[in-house]
Amino acid sequence: MAGAEQKGESPEDVSRRRFFTLMSLGVGWGGVVATLGGIGAGAARYMFPSVLYEPPTVFKIGLPSGYGMGVDTKLKKERQVWVVRNERGIYVLVAICRHLGCTPNWFSDQKLFRCPCHGSIYDPHGNVVGGPAPRTLWRSAISLDPVDGQIVVDFNLRQDPDPVGTPEGLMVEEASREVEPYFLKV
Amino acid sequence: MWELFQRIRSVVNKTQAFKSIFRHGFPNNDGNRALVMFSNIILHLHPVRVRRGALKIKFTWCLGGLTFFFFILLAITGVFLMFYYVPDTNRAYGNIKDLGTVIFFGDLFRSLHRWSAHSMVLFVWLHMTRVFFTGSYKPPREFNWVVGVILLSTTLVLSWTGYLLPWDQLALWAVTVGSKMAEASPLIGKAGPFGAELGMNANNDITFALLGGTVVGQSALLRFYVLHCLALPLVTALFIAIHFWRIRKDGFSGPL
Amino acid sequence: MDDLWAYPYRLGIGIFMVVGTFLLTVLFIGFTAWLERDFKKDK
Amino acid sequence: MPQKSVNPGSMEIKIDKKSDDLLARIKKTALKKIGPEDTVLVWPNLVYLELIAMMFALAILLFLCLYSPAPLEELASADTTPNPTKAPWYFLGLQELLVFFDPWLAGVVLPSLIMVGLILIPYIDPNPKGKGYYTFSERKFSVIGFSFGLALWYILIVVGVWFRGLDWSWYWPWDDPHMHQPAGAVKLVDLQVILQSTLGLSETPVATLGRYVVSMANLITWGIFVGYYAIGFAIPFLIFRNFYNKLGFVRYNLTMFFFLSMLGVPMKIFLRLLADIKYVLVTPWFNI
Numbered sequence: 001m002a003g004a005e006q007k008g009e010s011p012e013d014v015s016r017r018r019f020f021t022l023m024s025l026g027v028g029w030g031g032v033v034a035t036l037g038g039i040g041a042g043a044a045r046y047m048f049p050s051v052l053y054e055p056p057t058v059f060k061i062g063l064p065s066g067y068g069m070g071v072d073t074k075l076k077k078e079r080q081v082w083v084v085r086n087e088r089g090i091y092v093l094v095a096i097c098r099h100l101g102c103t104p105n106w107f108s109d110q111k112l113f114r115c116p117c118h119g120s121i122y123d124p125h126g127n128v129v130g131g132p133a134p135r136t137l138w139r140s141a142i143s144l145d146p147v148d149g150q151i152v153v154d155f156n157l158r159q160d161p162d163p164v165g166t167p168e169g170l171m172v173e174e175a176s177r178e179v180e181p182y183f184l185k186v
Numbered sequence: 187m188w189e190l191f192q193r194i195r196s197v198v199n200k201t202q203a204f205k206s207i208f209r210h211g212f213p214n215n216d217g218n219r220a221l222v223m224f225s226n227i228i229l230h231l232h233p234v235r236v237r238r239g240a241l242k243i244k245f246t247w248c249l250g251g252l253t254f255f256f257f258i259l260l261a262i263t264g265v266f267l268m269f270y271y272v273p274d275t276n277r278a279y280g281n282i283k284d285l286g287t288v289i290f291f292g293d294l295f296r297s298l299h300r301w302s303a304h305s306m307v308l309f310v311w312l313h314m315t316r317v318f319f320t321g322s323y324k325p326p327r328e329f330n331w332v333v334g335v336i337l338l339s340t341t342l343v344l345s346w347t348g349y350l351l352p353w354d355q356l357a358l359w360a361v362t363v364g365s366k367m368a369e370a371s372p373l374i375g376k377a378g379p380f381g382a383e384l385g386m387n388a389n390n391d392i393t394f395a396l397l398g399g400t401v402v403g404q405s406a407l408l409r410f411y412v413l414h415c416l417a418l419p420l421v422t423a424l425f426i427a428i429h430f431w432r433i434r435k436d437g438f439s440g441p442l
Numbered sequence: 443m444d445d446l447w448a449y450p451y452r453l454g455i456g457i458f459m460v461v462g463t464f465l466l467t468v469l470f471i472g473f474t475a476w477l478e479r480d481f482k483k484d485k
Numbered sequence: 486m487p488q489k490s491v492n493p494g495s496m497e498i499k500i501d502k503k504s505d506d507l508l509a510r511i512k513k514t515a516l517k518k519i520g521p522e523d524t525v526l527v528w529p530n531l532v533y534l535e536l537i538a539m540m541f542a543l544a545i546l547l548f549l550c551l552y553s554p555a556p557l558e559e560l561a562s563a564d565t566t567p568n569p570t571k572a573p574w575y576f577l578g579l580q581e582l583l584v585f586f587d588p589w590l591a592g593v594v595l596p597s598l599i600m601v602g603l604i605l606i607p608y609i610d611p612n613p614k615g616k617g618y619y620t621f622s623e624r625k626f627s628v629i630g631f632s633f634g635l636a637l638w639y640i641l642i643v644v645g646v647w648f649r650g651l652d653w654s655w656y657w658p659w660d661d662p663h664m665h666q667p668a669g670a671v672k673l674v675d676l677q678v679i680l681q682s683t684l685g686l687s688e689t690p691v692a693t694l695g696r697y698v699v700s701m702a703n704l705i706t707w708g709i710f711v712g713y714y715a716i717g718f719a720i721p722f723l724i725f726r727n728f729y730n731k732l733g734f735v736r737y738n739l740t741m742f743f744f745l746s747m748l749g750v751p752m753k754i755f756l757r758l759l760a761d762i763k764y765v766l767v768t769p770w771f772n773i
Contacts, residue, residue, distance in 0.1 A: 045290040046291040046292060050289065229528070232531060233527060236530075251538060255539045296554075296555045297554040302546055304574070318627075318631055319473075319619055321615035323607040324615075328607035355561055356571075360570065363580065366588065370588035378593065379770035440617040456755055462643065463633070466640055470635055471621060478619045478620045
């Protein structure tokens, strides 16, 4: 409640009563605002759960010997990844279209990944050869478990190089992608 | 500093935006103090003036007001709990355990929800007692008393349905006891007098309708969840509105 | 009648309930009467 | 209030006869006029008091939350029943009644009687005095009656919360709560059986209504039960006649029915506690 200024008192020399009124108002309402602020901040923090119940993002996908040449789609449904082997080794592509996150499908006859949502097309290396996708497919970090020799995939640790626009599409030089920890020379 | 603030304030007060939001100046003069009552949706529950006796706590003890405060608190904390609670018999208990352990402020919101629930039930009883002892239910306010009794029963059922949701042993068996009582109701309960005569059995009596089955299980949890989170709060809010409306229209009964 | 004070405490429960109910009734009535006097004093 | 204003060149708002009546009617039902002299502005006085009350209540609630947070027992399992199983505190009064009454009485009929009785209070209380202020002297019967009912409700809750332990048997605070009480040595007997043995009545049934075999003792128990209500209705009618006149026939019977039922609850409890009577009245459909 801002009391009206007493008549004839210039704003500079604020009276002692006025001063203490302002101070007590400040402390009082300051306390209220601080408390509500604290509860608000707590409530905001409440919205971010500390424990997630999502499927684990680091998982094993069996021995390297279990995967033949070319694209293997057996883990796409359960883990949303493709395991690809070429002459030099193995890499794991993440089955998430870089345009808007749909799951593309592998067409072995055409040797292409095609996204059903907006028609993005990727080659087996993950380069964009058609459609609106802005970047190439992610490759997850993979390593060999020293104990049982299985391939361990870290789904959220991904290789995402900057592609180069070429007539054939958005390309990334393959040699630069086949590097530790996204490629296993097995 | 002070004049700067004053200058800003005078500028802001004149902007179209400010004037569209607040249809009255800062209530530091009687004119605005009356206007603030007319133009504010929440404050308009109050009359512009009350008798001096209203300010004394010794009449109403602020019981009705606090009951309404608990109801609002319950609504707010209830919404927060709903962000994490799933009425599924396999997950409900886990959600509540999470709320109590890993979710920041989760235990606070749940305890606050529980304590304001118990307080609301207690204060509804005390409020009813005060209204009886001051004879405030006498004509022309009889029906407002009836609305109060309806509010009392919805509060009890709200609290009872909420009791089941954590799905721990206390919850499950406290509610099973309650539903067994319903089974014994005459005419519509299978175990009640004249129930069997009317062909009531485990699959069509009142308890079956209450639990959505013959045992307190998933469907019972879901029914109680819907009743607790949506149906009953709406009904209670509706009757609270009627209750407040009649208080304003009939005026206070005492020296208020 | 066996010992009324032993379990199941029949007499004990009976007395407890009678005394409890009586005390609470007097408490509520007293509260009203006290408030009645209190408000008469103010008027 | 429709103002009377004349805007040049636009629709003119007139107050005609019909709206006058409307105005009059609105004035009659509208807010009770409060004289300006003994009133204060709601803003800031009442509004700030409400804010303080709410903050105070919130402070207490937060303290309670820290002091005793919401408990969580182990996961619900249908095969193990905790001992004792207690309903929330506000229903423990009913659960306590279950010890003394049949489930249908304690669980359904009594609560409904309470609710209906509460709803009827304004309609059966003819006393115009005592409106809007605390008074006992002017409203003795209603205050005593209500206080007694409230006291019963609270004492049953107190018993249910603090004095009931394993197997829902009675535990004094000094009893060991984890040790089961010895099995109840008392054998409860129906009133009609007591009558039969004491008065030596014959077993032969007086009448049979389908499943209901009415023996003489049973008939007497009916007499006792109905007699209780009949006497209850008659006494105030004969002795406190002005009480009856003030109430009128319908209100009197309603009031007495609820009052006698309220008195009946503790009486039944004591019959069972002190006289080991299980049921006053036994029929194949219900027992009281």
